[in-house]
Amino acid sequence: MSDASSYDRIEFAVVNGRLVTPRGIVHGGVAITGGRITRMLDAGDVPDATRVVDAAECYVLPGIVDSHVHFRTPGLTHKEDWEHASRAAAAGGVTTVIDMPNTDPPLMDVLGGRERAALVAGRSLVDFRFHPGIDEHNADALTHPFARSAVSVKVFMAGHHTAHNVIRDHGILDHVFELAARAGVRVVLHAEDDGVFALLDRRRRLTGTRVAYEQLRPRSGGIVAVARIIELVRRHGTAAHVLHVSGGEEVDMLVAAAADSLPLTFEVTPHHLSFTSADVERVGPRLWLSPAIRGAGDRERLWQAVLAGGVATIGSDHAPHTRAEKSRSGLEAPPGLPGVQEMLPAVHTGLARRLPDADERMTLIASLLASTPADLFGLRGRKGRLEVGHDGDVLVFDSEAEWTFEESDVQSFCGWSAYVGQRMIGKPLVTIRRGGIVWDASTRQFGSPEGSYLDVGPLREPHE
Ligand SMILES: [Zn+2]
Secondary structure (H helix, E strand, O other): OOOHHHHOOEEEEEEEEEEEEOOEEEEEEEEEEOOEEEEEEEOOOOOOEEEEEEOOOOEEEEOEEEEEEOOOOOOOOOOOOHHHHHHHHHHOOEEEEEEOOOOOOOOOOOOOHHHHHHHHOOOEOOEEEEOOEOOOOOHHHHHOOOHHHHOEEEEEOOOEOOEOOEOOOHHHHHHHHHHHHHHOOEEEEEOOOHHHHHHHHHHHHHHOOOOOHHHHOOHHHHHHHHHHHHHHHHHHOOOEEEOOOOOHHHHHHHHHHHHOOOOEEEEEOHHHHHOOHHHHHHHOHHHOOOOOOOOHHHHHHHHHHHHHOOOOEEOOOEOOOOHHHHOOOHHHOOOOEOOOOOHHHHHHHHHHHHOOOHHHHHHHHHHHHHHHHHHHOOOOOOOOOOOOOOEOOEEEEEEEEEEEOOHHHOOOOOOOOOOOOOEEEEEEEEEEEOOEEEEEOOOOEEOOOEOOEOOOOOOOOOOO
16 A cells, blocks of 8 residues: 555544634644644544544543642552553543652652553553652752653652651752752642641640641641742742642742742642532541642632633642541541542533633633643643644543533542532543543543553663
8 A cells, every 4th residue: 555645544533623722722623643643624624534533513622631640559559550540530531640759669769750650551541651759868869960851850848648758858958959950850849848737736736636637737838838939949940830739828929929930830639629628527538638628718719820820730639548548537537539530520610610701711721731731741742732743632522511420430449539429510522542542431431551651851861
């Protein structure tokens, strides 16, 4: 077969959609061959492709890039495993995830991504990479000549049940920011101050008071940590990304710091956008999060920052625990919940109440959940946009579907969701990863687990 038409044959096409592209929303489709977007299709253009998906005038978005997940592999697979977690991702419209290092053992080798990827090979519906961890003992790994290929490192400033590698020492944190700036590596942070919590914990033991989670891990911890990060970014010029911001004061400080041209960005999560402390009282430990869910005023401040462009990314912080762990008494119940599947519908549901124009909602979602996380974490030009040359990661999204999230929808191995019973507006219909369908809501079928490790660093380790 050597004639031009067979050479040009399109393997996969999505047609008849409202494409959310960097140049605006246009009617048409995308053609995918060899896993990449090879052509943007005009409205009415239905090419002779091996497989055609009709979007039926629904929105067609770039596949969601979730830069904050805990897929619990290795060592914590009684809570979640990669097969189930990647199914949850695909069902939620997610085609790329970046996994956090606090597994067992934790990923503390700055250049250990490829080795870690071998554990996941053949088990993932979605493409993936990792944020290696930095603690008080491995900061000098950032001086490795190829450290830049890590792209990002994760720092916990406070610990909890599954986070043991923490930087509490202010001098070491300063050193990490200095080395990361020199290496050109972005620092992503759990920004709560362990010193503040330790101080309060000592007082609490004296009084013996039983407390709810928000009182145990109050907003003061986040405020102190964010203030310290701003100071360090100002001193060293380090690119930093503050994860799961929960309180209004933190938002105010981070927005002001960005306005001062500091290279500081922040993430919010669907659960901090969806729930308030009143929900935590009603639901109990399943809504215990670290950082904690806060009040209605804080939630609205987060939404305001989402709408005004202050927030850079939305990440799920998918962090399942078993039902039994979440049922432990008192403060033994660990913080965290599943969310990679719920993220897009939950965020769209909240947005629908605050931004009536559906085109504007889609444009915002494409930035916060796809292009910006891709750009921040070394995936620019490959992930996060519907553009020729990018990977064929495409999502057909029905922005008008109204449905209730049921327990039978849950794909995570943990088998529960804090969103069960919640009305959702908007539903992922078909999720396509590099030109292969990985989730089809109409048949509830998944594709094959051929997700790839995204080795994107500009520099590679020398061959041994
Ligand atoms: Zn997390």
